[in-house]
Amino acid sequence: QQQVKQSPQSLIVQKGGISIINCAYENTAFDYFPWYQQFPGKGPALLIAIRPDVSEKKEGRFTISFNKSAKQFSLHIMDSQPGDSATYFCAASNSGNTGKLIFGQGTTLQVKP
Amino acid sequence: DAGITQSPRHKVTETGTPVTLRCHQTENHRYMYWYRQDPGHGLRLIHYSYGVKDTDKGEVSDGYSVSRSKTEDFLLTLESATSSQTSVYFCATKLGSSGDTGELFFGEGSRLTVL
Numbered sequence A: 001q002q003q004v005k006q007s008p009q010s011l012i013v014q015k016g017g018i019s020i021i022n023c024a025y026e027n028t029a030f031d032y033f034p035w036y037q038q039f040p041g042k043g044p045a046l047l048i049a050i051r052p053d054v055s056e057k058k059e060g061r062f063t064i065s066f067n068k069s070a071k072q073f074s075l076h077i078m079d080s081q082p083g084d085s086a087t088y089f090c091a092a093s094n095s096g097n098t099g100k101l102i103f104g105q106g107t108t109l110q111v112k113p
Numbered sequence B: 001d002a003g004i005t006q007s008p009r010h011k012v013t014e015t016g017t018p019v020t021l022r023c024h025q026t027e028n029h030r031y032m033y034w035y036r037q038d039p040g041h042g043l044r045l046i047h048y049s050y051g052v053k054d055t056d057k058g059e060v061s062d063g064y065s066v067s068r069s070k071t072e073d074f075l076l077t078l079e080s081a082t083s084s085q086t087s088v089y090f091c092a093t094k095l096g097s098s099g100d101t102g103e104l105f106f107g108e109g110s111r112l113t114v115l
Helices: none
Strands: A004-007 A010-014 A019-025 A033-038 A045-050 A056-059 A062-067 A072-077 A086-092 A107-112 B004-007 B010-013 B019-025 B031-038 B042-051 B054-057 B064-070 B073-078 B087-094 B110-114
Touching: A004 A086, A010 A019, A019 A033, A019 A086, A019 A107, A033 A062, A045 A056, A045 A062, A045 A072, A072 A086, B004 B087, B010 B019, B019 B031, B019 B087, B019 B110, B031 B064, B031 B073, B042 B064, B042 B073, B054 B064, B073 B087
Parallel strands: A010 A107, B010 B110
Antiparallel strands: A004 A019, A019 A072, A033 A045, A033 A086, A056 A062, A062 A072, A086 A107, B004 B019, B019 B073, B031 B042, B031 B087, B042 B054, B064 B073, B087 B110
16 A cells, blocks of 8 residues: 555666656555655755646656556656766655655666767 | 755664664754665655654664654664665655645765675
8 A cells, every 4th residue: 555666677768868757656645746866875856746636747857747547657857868867766645644755666767878 | 955964974884783873954844754775675764753752663664763852863773783774874854834845855875784
């Protein structure tokens, strides 16, 4: 019930391409779905987040698509750049439950120049 | 920068020894969390705190204890370290009051190696 499953584990994309990372959750009580970006040697940092009242949220080149009925959400990175090379984590929480986040397994993205 | 400092940043210890990791925040956030990061597992919650002296277990709490005697400090203790506790440990905080967006702010991590 608490799991968040993320795929793929790793991803290689050419510069200018689209990177897509997918996540699926089980707990229907989850109501907050963030994506975190982590560079080597650093802590994760919030990239973009969505709540289930909308199906899509876009911030610059980053878009979250959310499918409540399928219990799935995905991160799309348009015009991927070498500086986007990092590890990406999806997560989910029930905001009424102390906000503790359940994270996916992570995706290592490499954008080739 | 959410003003989170973790110490030590790196530690090598031997099996059976006690270890304490410290998280210090300057933002007066109500909630504090300890996660561990391992390849293939993402970040897993060890313990969290929702106020001074108020703590609760996460999904991987066995072998760990925590204490929060002040708003700004959250300590993670391994009473008797084991090799399975070799990991990178991250502290995180959340505002927990008006204006809270749900965002967690993370420290830079403490790498622990248990030999």
